[in-house]
Structure formats: C-alpha cells, structure tokens
Amino acid sequence: AAIGTVADMAPLSGENRYLVKEGLKLMNTTPRLGIGEIISQAGLTPGNLSAESISWTIAPRLNAAGRLAHAMTSYKLLMTESPQEARDLAVWLEEKNTERQKLTAKVWAIAREQIVAQGITPMLVAADKDYPLGIAGLIAGRLAEEFYRPAIVVRTGETVSSGSGRSIPEFNIIKALTECRELLSHFGGHSQAAGFTLPTKNLPQLQEHLSRLATEQLADADLRPQLDIDAEVTLPDLSGDTFNTMQQLAPFGRGNPSPTFLSHRTEVVDCRTMGNGAQHLRLKLKQGGTVWDGVGFRLGSYLAEISPQLDIVYNLEIDSWGGKERLRLNMVDFAPAE
Template identity: 40%
Template sequence: AGFEADLGMSRLQAQLLYNRGIRSAEDAHTFMNPDSGLSHDPGLLPDIIPAVERLSDALDSGEMIGIFGDFDTDGITSTALLVRAFSGLGGRVLPYLPDRVEEGHGLNTDALRRLQESGVTLLVTVDCGSTATDEINFAAELGIDVIVTDHHTIHGAPPSPVALINPKTDRSQYPYTELTGVGIAFKLAQALYKKLGQDLPPDLMELVALGTIADVGPLTGENRYLVKEGIERINASANPGIRALARVSGYEMGTLDASSLSFGLIPRLNAAGRLGHSGISLDLLTSTDINRATAIASELEIQNSRRQTLTESGVAQADAQIRRQHPTELPSLIVVGHASWEPGILGLIAGRINDSYYRPAIAVQIGLEVSRASARSIPEFDIISAMETCAPLFTKYGGHARAAGFTIATEHMRELVARLREIADIDMKGTQLQPELAIDCDALPSEVEGPNFEFVQRLSPFGESNPTPVFAARGIRVLQARGVGAGKHLKMRLADAEKSWDAIAFRQGDRAGIARNHIDVAYSMEWNTWQGRTTLQMVVADIKPAGG
C-alpha cells in the first residue's frame, strides 16, 4: 500500500511497475517518459574519435566507403542506416551483405577481394567484426582500412582495425552495453554528423527501432528511448520502403507498435535472407521511389508466404519424426532433420520444437557430405557451452546460450548428437523440464480495461526485459469456444462478472476440450481491429480448468 500511495497509482499499476524493477516515483517517471536524457555521448565509445577522423578524411577525399553488414534485420537496418548517413554527407558508398548459405555471418576473404576490386579503401562493418582478426589483417594487405562497429561479446584477443567500436570491450567508457548493431551504427553516425557540424537526419531512428526489436535487444535504458522514439517516427514515416512494407503486412500507418513490427514487418524483411539474398530488403529500406518500394514489398510478401509454408511443413515433419523416434519418452535434447529443409528456416523449426516440447532442439539440413543446423535452447541448458566441448567435430559454429548454429561433416552427426545428449542428461539431471509463465497479477478483464489499460499502453514498447503484462483471471465463464485457422487457433467468448470479451489463443486449437464451463486464464489485452471495428480482446497465453 505504501508503494501505491507513493506513486499515486492503483494496485494494478503499482504492481506492474514493481515487477519491472521500479522502486521509486523518480524511476517510474523515467520509465514512463523515456527521452533523450537516456541517450549517452557517443564520445564515450571506444575508438570513436579515430573512426570519425578516418571517415571525415574519406568523405573529403572522395574515397569509396564499403559497409559490410549481415543478412538479418539488425544487419540490414545497420547497413541501410550508414548508407543513408554517409550518402547524406556526399559520401561514395558501397554496401555488402553476405549470402547466408555461401558465406555465413561475418567478414570473409572472398568478399574483401570483391570490395577491393570495386575500389573500396575504407570498410565499416556493422553487427560483426569483433573477432575477425585474420580477415582484418587480410583487408590491410589489400589496402583497405577497417572500422568495426559491433555489439557482440569478444572472446580472446580482439583484432586491431583502425577503430573497434564496441561497448563490450574492456576499454569502453560507455555506460550502456545493450545497444544492438543498429544502435552502434547510429552512435557512429551521430558522432560523425556532430564533428562535421551537420544535423543528424531524425528519420534514422526508424531503422534503429526496427533493428533493435528484431535483434531482441532489451528494451531498457537507451534502447527504450531509441525504440519508443523510432516507433513514433515510423508511424509518421515518409520512407517509401517502410510505408510499402506496412501496407503489404496489413497495417495502417499510425497503428504500428513493437508487436506489429515483430510479427508483421520484420519477418518480411528477414524472409529475403532466409530464402534468397537479403539485398532486396536493403534496397527496400534505402529506396526513394514509391513504385520501386511497392514492387519490392510485394516480392517480400511472396517470399514471406513461402517462408511460412516451408516452416509449417518443416515443423509437421519434425513433429512426425519426434513421435516416431520417441513414442514414450522425450530425450533431454531433441534433434530433427531433413534433406529438403532450407537453411534459412532451420532456426524457425528449432524454435517451434523448442517451444512445443520444452527441450533444447536442433534442426538439421542433412547433406550428403556437409550438414547445416540451428539450435534453440531453454534457460536450463547452455547450448553454446555444450557445443564448445564438441568443437573439433564442427566445420564452423557459433552462437550464445539460447541460440546457436553450425556446419558439420554429415559423418560426424551421430557422434555429435550422442555427445550433446550425454551433456544434456548430466546438466539437466533431476530438473523438472516444464515452461513457466510469469503472471504480473490477478485481474479480471473488466479491471484491466479503462484507465488501467491506458496505463498498460504507456509501459510500451514491449519486448525483451519489458514483456507485455500478463494477467490471471480465475473462474472466468466460457460462453463460446471454437477452432479457427484450420483448427490451429482457439477462438473464445469469455465473461467475467461485468461483461463478455472476445479471446484468441494462438496455436492452442487442440485445447478446445478444456474451454468449457469455467476456466482459469492467463492473458494479455490488446486492441483488435476487424472489419473497421476496433475492440479490446484478450490474447490468451494459457488456460486450465477452473481451480485445476
């Protein structure tokens, strides 16, 4: 009661803030009103001064500046941001995005040769490069200076480029270490424009929001400000690519939020790199022609539809394999594979299996000689640490505790699976492998609506480290329940003591038998627009029989 009184808020509002680490009225004000005061001086980043000096010289002398990115949305938006920033200063710019299958993540010597042949003498990496010692040395032999901008943790001795701009280096004085690749690129542009006495184009923050959300950057501190400001600018964007992408995704400008970016625009930007080359997504974000942007967005929509179809097919094949190979008891680590799976959807398949079975999961494209794989894990198992103990088996591998990838000689797959399962058996022995759903507080939907829901919206943007609030409604009455989307989802009409509500439970169509009489529901609330009518609906995360 004291905390509620200090804040001057309702019980529900105070609980939501407390759950997000807020302990004072001052902290609450900062969280609810993120502004430029959360943005730190780029001069505190390591090597920012030599980077800006070298870029300034390149702009003055008309050098060709290469930008080496990555094929995911963080890498694409980082590249687009620097293309627009350097071009806006009159720079000659050549972007380069590697092919997911042929090149993989990070710098490679073939790409460096091609860039040198194209006249590049200064190369800026985005979202990569912090461990590319050999490649940076090779670039120097070719006469290419390299500026690295990256946010990944550095293992071992760092390389020695012209500048290594990464807040996770030991030399960094930057107070916030959670910027994503596009956030670091933005800080470089900020520093460069400041040195040259120019105003930084504010629309660059649109790209920062897209990339930060896509890379699941924690929405705290500076990220929270950048994303909130970026989303506001996206909704009023003049960028032809963003407008065209919103249109094919089925969203109206002015209604976009972190969720619609995560589930609408970003999967379409990623689709190109999953099934082809990410260059067309870069073309979209840098296009100045609405007709060209519309054509590209339509192509991305086609690719995304194909991505969805291939993913659903792959997940169905994976489920069938699991039922066939493990009919009575699941192993500690699940491995599924097929020769026909596209490398770009392996992570999506592994993620779905990981979610469905709550086990570390590896999805493999099985080749005659070489196989490629993506892994997704649960909090109880550090997948990259397990893989490091098997390092000699891999051709190439990388990742972090919850997500990783590798290529491997197919003849080594059987040994790898045996060793990883042995490690998983030991590490998770005696652990009850069951997902947990964090509930913010008990609240009926009639309590959440109105001023409390207006407050919930002020907590946005939602994402990593600031999840959408989840409430528990106990003993709520089921008025209707039916499968929708070919039985994949569960559509319900639920009632508390005050009124009734539409409710949707995604990927829970098989639980219709539970949705009868009275149930306990874990849910969030959102606006839903259908046939021109906008209403509040419950988005159900879980259901169980009342009191069960």
C-alpha cells in the first residue's frame, strides 16, 4: 500500500500519510524478499528508506517491467518467497530500468525538438509512430515540467492511436479529455495525468479541441512554475538537529511537500556536471565557514549560468550513495546573488 500510494502520487495526508509512514517502517526493518532485493540492487541504505526512496528508486524499477515488457515480472518479485528468484528478478528489473532511462532520454530529446519546432503553445502535443507508449507518460511529464504547460505524447498507428498526458495545476487534463470524449475510444486518469485511445483519424480534431481549451483556460495564467519557500536561512542555520526535527513532518510527497529553503549569497567552491549526458549538477557551496554538498537534478544544462555567488532554493536530504550517509542540498532553483 505504501509503494502504490507514493507511486501513484496520491496526496500524503490523512490515512494515506499513515499508510506510507507505517509501510516505510516495515520496509526499513522487515521488507519482503523482493523489496529487499530491489533495495540491494539499487544501492539504497536499508533502514533509511523514505517516501523519496519509493518515488525516485523503487517505483521506477517496478514500473520498468510494464513499460518495456510485462508488469507480471514485478508482481512475481513482490510475491515470491524464493531468495534466488527474488534476486534474479531484481537484477532483471535493474537492467530494464537502466534500459528505460536510456530510452527515455533518447525519445525525450526527439519529442522536445518536435515541440520546439512546432512552437511553444498553451497545449504541447508530440505525436509519432515510433514513440513507445510505455514511456509516453514520462516524456509528457518532462515536457510539462520544462515548459510549464500541459503536454500530451501520442504513439500514432494506422487506425488507432494512444497517448498519455501530464498537466500543471492550472489545467485539469481529465476534465479537458471528458469534454472531447466523443473523439475518444477510451480514456481515464485524474486532473494532472491521463491516458487515452482514439481512432487516428480523430487525432487532428482532438489536438484542435485541447489546444482551444488550454488557450482559453490559461489565457490569464502566468505560465512559469511557482516556488513556495518555507523559510529564508543561512547554511550555518541548518546545522545541529534541524534535519531530524524536520523528519517529524515526514513522509514527504504530494500534499505534504518537503520544506523548501532560500539562502542568499552562497559561495560556489566547486561545480560540475554528472550523470548520463551530463544532465545533473554537483556542487560544493560555502557560507559562514560551513561547506555543503549540493545536487541539481536536470540542471546540468545550466552549468554556464553558475556564478561565483548564488542565491539558491533547495530541499534538505540524506545522500546515502556508496553506503555513507550525509546531508546535502537538493537544489530546486538558483540565480546569481544580488
């Protein structure tokens, strides 16, 4: 229940928060065989799993089976009582997840190029016969995140096409699809994510209708992502028991976001890219005699914009890579210090 709640991005409030909190306790002490093997293969630290561990590491591996092959493999992993079978299936999922990451990066670059060539409109639509349906939602999500607009990615067929959409808070995508239901064969989802199937001949009409709805509903919207900052602090303020105190509010996720901090005039000691395709940033930041490690996921393309001093917005997290636990700054945004 804990994994499903986080993976489906259900709000972490009320009963959901309790289910995830108690589920994490079990995963950290007596995980099922299959979950334990995923934890091991992914290099996570047993006993220190969080909701973020589910959303960023465990869920993507379980989902990789259905995206690239068949979801039954993940079901078998979760249900097996054989240590050897659990190990074999976890290794297979790890390989599939790596394959999924590479495929996602490749297809996202193609879809992004298509979107830019078409022009950035209130509703982004990328359609092609070669887009893998299993990762269409991931691609749509990254497009919506980068351009801050609802996005749909469609795999086109000769007679039938299927697609996935991701949205922004200002636009209810399932409501928009409901208004276009006469064009669709099947559809479902919620306000921020949806999937659908339709006759290919109806695709131009669907695109036209959705574009009109988005243009009307987003006409007065500021289509830039907004940051809610909880506190302005200096890096030395974060020493001591700050992180442990903050964990009393966990688990964090949709509906209960991790506290977001702003620090002005931090000194950049070191900065470089990392990860596949240099898509992430790794930094060392100094202020008031303290030096912190920082990471900026999907911010690698902004390396040239790093100045000697930065104003940074970030979350606090534990980095357990390599079996060693240490606090680091997960950078959400930055700007040259004023």
